[in-house]
Amino acid sequence: MGASISRLANKTAIVTGGTSGIGRQIVETFCAEGARVVFTGRDLDRGRAVTDKTGAIFVNADAAALDDPARVVTAAADALGTIDILVNNAGTHGPPLGIENFSIAPFDDGIAVHLRSPWQFMSLCVPLMRKSGGGSIVNISSIAGHRVCVSSLPYAISKAAVLHLTRYAATELGKDKIRVNSISPGLIAMTKKGQQPADAMFGLDLVMKVISRQALRQAGRVIDVAQMALYLASDESAFVTGSDFVIDGGTLWGSPDPIGI
Known part of the structure; x- marks a missing residue:
């Protein structure tokens, strides 16, 4: 058999929230497939550990901080020359709040990390992607x-x-040959250092209830999500855009009884 071809050879990437869990696995997977990667996180020790293992470049940054995305993209452009791939992974779960538990800080934090930050990172990376052809x-x-x-x-x-x-x-960006897709993970057993296992985050009873009502009676793995991110980042998905890929073992459709995480 001939030598294997790296699926992200000569590609450059930014991964936000890359120091633990799904993000860390994405960084490791991209690096293993030949990409040069800049990743972010708030924990210096975890960042150094990922750099030591992968050779990826760590930028200490907070996705909720308004000035940090520009600093990250500037550092990435200086180090890598261009940006081919952006993975907006940084996240925060926050306290369990319902309609009658309005609290401004958790709301603002959730919007800042999950919505404002991806939009901001996209707005900064798109000109670089457009310049390099997609x-x-x-x-x-x-x-x-x-x-x-x-x-x-x-x-x-x-x-x-x-x-x-x-x-x-x-x-909006299809005309520039920039593809944009999303991944929706379900219950993932977080095995990477620095991330709580699912049962510690949500409670063992809830975890077992979710698994019992999935089509596949097991928790997902961080590598399951990273492999989908790899596919979407690579040229293998050249005709895929505007799509969401659910990685949940059949949680959404495995039971008629609404249950989630």
């Missing part, structure tokens, strides 16, 4: 954005907004 943007949403489920209201509605932001951007 690119791919991958936004990480959630099945919580697809239907009402047991979650924090600011988290759920901001993740729902990501789905429409993705469609809007895909429609």
Whole structure:
């Protein structure tokens, strides 16, 4: 057999929230497939650990901070020369809040991290992508954005907004050969360092209830999401844009009883 061809050879990427969980796995997967990657996070020690393992460039940044996206994109452009791929992964779950639990700080934080930050990063990266002839943007949403489920209201509605932001951007940027897609993970067993396992985040009873009502009776893995991000970032998905890819083991459609995370 001949030598394998790296699926992201000669590609450059920014991954936000890349120090743990899904984001860390995306950084590792992209680097393993030949991409040069700049990734962000708020934890210096975790960032250094990912850099030591992958060779990716870490920029200490907070997705909720208004000035940080411009600083990240400038650093990435200086280090990489251009940007071919953007993965908006940074996220925060926040406290469990419902309609009668209005709280401005968690609401503003959810909107800032999940909605404003992706839009801001896209607005900064698009001119660089356009200049180099196109690119791919991958936004990480959630099945919580697809239907009402047991979650924090600011988290759920901001993740729902990501789905429409993705469609809007895909429609506007198609003429520039920039593809924009989203991924909606379900219950993912977070195995990367620095991320709580699902049962610690949501409680074992809820986790087991979700799994029992999925079509596939198991929790997902971070690599499951990273492999989809890899496909969307690569030229293999050259005719795919404006789409959302649900990675949930059949949670949305596996049971007639609405249940989510």
